[in-house]
Amino acid sequence: xxxxxxxxxxxxxxxxxxxxxxxxxxxxxxxxxxxxxxxxxxxxxxxxxxxxxxxxxxxxxxxxxxxxxxxxxxxxxxxxxxxxxxxxxxxxxxxxxxxxxxxxxxxxxxxxxxxxxxxxxxxxxxxxxxxxxxxxxxxxxxxxxxxxxxxxxxxxxxxxxxxxxxxxxxxxxxxxxxxxxxxxxxxxxxxxxxxxxxxxxxxxxxxxxxxxxxxxxxxxxxxxxxxxxxxxxxxxxxxxxxxxxxxxxxxxxxxxxxxxxxxxxxxxxxxxxxxxxxxxxxxxxxxxxxxxxxxxxxxxx
Numbered sequence: 001x002x003x004x005x006x007x008x009x010x011x012x013x014x015x016x017x018x019x020x021x022x023x024x025x026x027x028x029x030x031x032x033x034x035x036x037x038x039x040x041x042x043x044x045x046x047x048x049x050x051x052x053x054x055x056x057x058x059x060x061x062x063x064x065x066x067x068x069x070x071x072x073x074x075x076x077x078x079x080x081x082x083x084x085x086x087x088x089x090x091x092x093x094x095x096x097x098x099x100x101x102x103x104x105x106x107x108x109x110x111x112x113x114x115x116x117x118x119x120x121x122x123x124x125x126x127x128x129x130x131x132x133x134x135x136x137x138x139x140x141x142x143x144x145x146x147x148x149x150x151x152x153x154x155x156x157x158x159x160x161x162x163x164x165x166x167x168x169x170x171x172x173x174x175x176x177x178x179x180x181x182x183x184x185x186x187x188x189x190x191x192x193x194x195x196x197x198x199x200x201x202x203x204x205x206x207x208x209x210x211x212x213x214x215x216x217x218x219x220x221x222x223x224x225x226x227x228x229x230x231x232x233x234x235x236x237x238x239x240x241x242x243x244x245x246x247x248x249x250x251x252x253x254x255x256x257x258x259x260x261x262x263x264x265x266x267x268x269x270x271x272x273x274x275x276x277x278x279x280x281x282x283x284x285x286x287x288x289x290x291x292x293x294x295x296x297x298x299x300x301x
Contacts, residue, residue: 027287073272149181191258198241
């Protein structure tokens with residue numbers, strides 16, 4: 001089996017902290033998979049009926065892989081998405097699909113879909129300019145969460161504690177980047193400094209961990225130094241995570257759940273989930289599990 005991983009850098013350019021890509025390379029070698037890590041700017045796309053010669057890699061026509069794993073997540077550019085779409089149309093098994101990657105990249109759109117399907121998630125508003133702070137206070141209250149429309153690993157997320165703090169933050173954003181797209185979300189107090197990351201592969205929730213923020217921080221991301229520990233997979237967690245992944249069409253997903261009293265709300269879905277913390281605290285080989293699923297999908301094509 002031959003595969004490509006679409007990432008922001010090639011294998012030769014990988015930094016030591018690119019844990020997941022290093023794991024994919026390592027496990028591919030163990031399983032006899034011919035793997036190549038490629039980045040979008042290596043490609044040229046030609047729109048033509050001559051299918052197999054309509055995409056070039058480093059200026060050359062190359063044999064197509066059996067599968068493509070997009071691993072750019074929220075950093076997926078328009079051109080990267082075009083590469084994914086083109087390979088899909090050439091018959092390559094792409095996991096996750098271009099549509100699902102594009103959908104979850106947009107945090108407002110994905111929240112709209114969750115609400116439409118009746119999946120519990122935080123109340124969300126789009127922060128149009130100028131922001132009506134009184135309206136925000138009525139429908140969301142303070143404190144509240146301020147998020148960039150696209151982002152990952154806890155970047156572009158702020159906790160605004162009160163009316164004055166929120167006004168100052170909105171003024172700063174307007175001055176520095178007046179075209180920034182921002183969403184506002186209700187603050188789930190029972191989940192402050194902690195949440196759950198559930199890994200879903202092939203429609204099945206396979207692992208769950210609790211993420212705990214560093215003292216003084218409300219961001220629990222493992223990539224930002226948060227602690228992790230294995231968390232019991234309850235039927236509610238399993239159903240909510242699997243249903244969210246299915247709703248977005250994600251074959252592989254990291255579903256983030258917020259503690260909401262005795263229940264949970266979906267914070268967001270990730271199409272390119274990190275899994276260092278999951279492997280560490282749950283004692284599983286995520287790369288191998290993903291490859292086993294990919295092989296099954298390739299065999300079905």
